[in-house]
Amino acid sequence: MPTGPKQNRLLTALRIKRLRRSDLPPDTLALARYLIGKTLVRELPHGRLAGRIVETEAYPVGDAAGHAFGGKTPSRHSLFLPHGHAYVYFTYGSSFMMNVSSEEPGVGAGVLIRALEPLEGVKFMERSRRTRRLLDLTRGPGRLAQAFRIDKRLDGLPLWSSEKIWLGNAVRSAGPVGESVRIGINREVDRLYRFYERGNLFVSGPKKMRE
DNA sequence: TATGCGATATTCT
């Protein structure tokens, strides 16, 4: 029986199946809810990173808090791609964040991936994040982008077929899903467009926002 | 655990 690193990896690797484009609901709110429990996979030369999506926010058509509000600009182009494409942007001088475009071609809307539960590649994430605290690796949109090496080079990629980053099925089905107002915005503040797995420690924000 | 604040770069006014 052969042993060694490769064998260990095979023993521990999760079986993650790609979501097909037809699996993704072509509607922003439906997609935001659907993605809870699903998997985000990042392929890197060193190996594979995977995380379970535990928190999302919807930025639907006509939402004044959404980046698509006010029309298409070069930097926001990817939000107007057909649903299932990555929209990556940089903000606050320090953080990248990733959305999934969520409507038909030419219509701007997206779902922000806000938090993951690490599944594979924790050691690599620790190096990327420069911390060994498991709870700090992927809790929050900026942190998960850093852990997964997500930057502008991934902007516009199709998340059902890309070799670099893609969406996978749930390795563990989602528990009860909570709804709340969104975090860090100043407009449309009363909309219940944030979705999260209740009680999951990897959900961002203050404690009461994961109950 | 909660709250406050400064840092930082890109985009838009």
Add this chain to the structure above:
DNA sequence: GAATATCGCATAG
């Protein structure tokens, strides 16, 4: 010049 879909550190309780 202002605003920003945040983070990390400091401080208080």
